[in-house]
Amino acid sequence: MLFLLSSSSTSPLLSLCRKIPLKTLTTKTLSHLHSTMSINLKTHAFAGNPLRSTTPKPESLFSPSSAFETLKSRLLENALLPSSPIFKVLPFRKGRPLATSTRPTGDSPPIWHLGWFNLGDFKGFLANSEFQLTENSLVYLGSRSEDDVVYWGIDVSEDSSLVPQFGAKHFCFVELRTLMVATDWTDEQAMSDLAIAGHARALLEWHNISRFCGHCGEKTVPMEAGRRKQCSNALCKKRIYPRVDPVVIMLVIDRENDRALLSRQSRFVPRMWSCLAGFIEVSILVGFRIVSSLLEILVK
CATH class of the missing domain: 2.20.70 (Ubiquitin Ligase Nedd4; Chain: W;)
Structure with missing residues (x-):
């Protein structure tokens, strides 16, 4: 028997165990399972960061080491060096990325965008604040060599005076979950921005702790x-x-696909319910990887 077991810390007494006899794992069944897993991974709200797909070679202008040296020079000399890539900065405040939205037209909802700034424009914003911008304030997020751009993240939580300055330009710091709900999941660009913001927040939070x-x-x-x-x-x-903290979230449904199993914690606000979610043990994560590898081998 092949056991697929996942558990949630949201409800420690509840676990889902699905038993699949090995003799029923035909090529057709495995192909369906594999394609379903791939689809789920591609449509995850914070998956598919386009800036993390490849790591440039050290001698490349877009590599972390080369970009960092260029960053130091530009901060000191306040000038764009010849043949240097464009630097874009995404500010965060208390885990919330800077964002803006277009005005809605008719019945269409507003479309949001991340608040990317060119390095020069961002330095101008900081000119009238107490925030001290140094090369160590910025965190390398990745690059797009085809666009000649290197992306950076920065945490400006220590300076509250920046909030009204950004607000005057129609920018505000928005909770990531709010952006996730407001995102059209069929919009590849919006999903890419959401993945970049999720990666940046995780990296900046790690620096803070x-x-x-x-x-x-x-x-x-x-x-x-x-x-x-x-x-x-x-x-x-x-x-x-x-x-790296392995986590899992799932929606348990019945065979008729018309009922779902939800749970809640005591700290939740009234009438708030959630899918089963939480941290998972490393041993379970390894088990999932083994099963996934086995399915890929059998499908081929």
């Missing part, structure tokens, strides 16, 4: 354009990388 070394307690400093951190203690120099 990794300010000190867990080994010796000294402060950590960003390295490799913010892709990792390192302990400032010369006797330690421990390298710290972004953590």
